[in-house]
Amino acid sequence: MKPNFGFWTQFPTIPSIWHTLHRMFSSIRERFQSIRHGSVFLDNQLTLVCDEDLSFFTGPYEIQLQLFAAADEGRTEPPSERRRREEKEKGNVPKSNEVASTLVLLGGTGVLFLLGDTFIKNTAIFIKKYLPMGMHHERFGAEEFRVILSGVSKDFFNLLWPVLAITLVFAIVGNVVQVGFMFSPRALSFRFDRISPNFKRVLPNRQTLFNLVKSLAKVVLIGVISYILISGDFLKVLLTGNMGMMQAISLVTYSGFKIMMAVGLLLLGIAVADFFFQKSEFEESLKQTPSEAKREMKEDSGDPVMKNRRMQLARDMMQGNMLREVPKADVVITNPTHYSVALSYEMGRDSAPRVIAKGENRLALEIRRIARENDVPIVESPKQARLLYAQVEVGEEIPQEFFQAVVQILITLEKFKKKVGMA
DSSP states (O other): OOOOOTTGGGSOOHHHHHHHHHHHHHHHHHHHHTTOBTTBOSOTTSEEEOOOOOSSOOSOEEEOTHHHHHHHOOOOBOOOHHHHHHHHHTTOOOOOHHHHHHHHHHHHHHHHHHTHHHHHHHHHHHHHHHHHHHHTGGGOOHHHHHHHHHHHHHHHHHHHHHHHHHHHHHHHHHHHHHHOSOOOHHHHSOOGGGSSTTTTOOSOOHHHHHHHHHHHHHHHHHHHHHHHHHHHHHHHHHGGGGSOHHHHHHHHHHHHHHHHHHHHHHHHHHHHHHHHHHHHHHHHHHOBOHHHHHHHHHHHHOOHHHHHHHHHHHHHHHHHHHHTTGGGOSEEEEETTTEEEEEEOOTTTOSSOEEEEEEETHHHHHHHHHHHHTTOOEEEOHHHHHHHHHHOOTTOBOOGGGHHHHHHHHTTOHHHHHHHTOO
């Protein structure tokens, strides 16, 4: 029998691979050659990387490193209130499904325990009523089957509605205790990515590993507990064929109650652990990268550069308005090198002299210059200038502790005495 090499001829050969790579890199070299000037690229965002000489590709090539920054940048910034609010509007909240399902199990078990006698009696009546009908079903026609089916549905609902109602209440409570009362219409909208949200998660992560451990723990522990409890009642259950109906139903119901209650308490412990884990994972998922935090801050409060520019314009406008008031001042009190405070007093309007302008360093020099140009008296009083600048804002009247010192300055000025009629 001769070997068949036809299958292997379908694979590319090494020369064909080399030829393909040669053509690919040659085209890349020609494309880069058209945008390169010597060894420097015009765009400072592009990083120049030099490689060793190759027979088919020589010279530098460019890599846009900024395209890889987002993937390497970790989520280290805590989530903002805006991000929490947006996720809540989408219906994304930290929640454990184990809590609701465990409360449903415990609630249903509790109802069966509280209504045990009534439930057993109604179950026995239900069985006695419909079991004989099943043994003689060949006697019934279509109309009889319709009547029987309607009766079975009605009696079965009357038998189980207390359990169904309580489990519904506990299902609602199980979600309310975790996230409170909330309704998100956006959570009801259809999204294709919800069909398999973790499809792209190929590698194991904390969530998948925790779910695996949780599932294994539930299977093992529930199996062990069920085995222990069932083995204790196994012989009794085998003897139910020799018991009366009420006694047999009571025994089976009690055994089932013990198993469900034990399993429910076990699942409650797992649910608590799962809730705190889901909450931790949710907080971790809300964390932001530094670039996301900066972008969000810009969107909330505006670009910091533009914000600072607006604040500077506001300060300039305020200073311009303030300097226009200097010619109206009665006196400018200065510390010759640093501070200037312009005061004005209008009889009948002001109860005390008012600060209409103040400044330090260059602004102080500007206030003094305007005062000299408009014949406003300038008095050097370093202590009063420093205190007035630090404690009184523009537009405010001076406090009482400054009255004596300021009045002593004002009454020495001929211009002020004429203004108030003291001359």
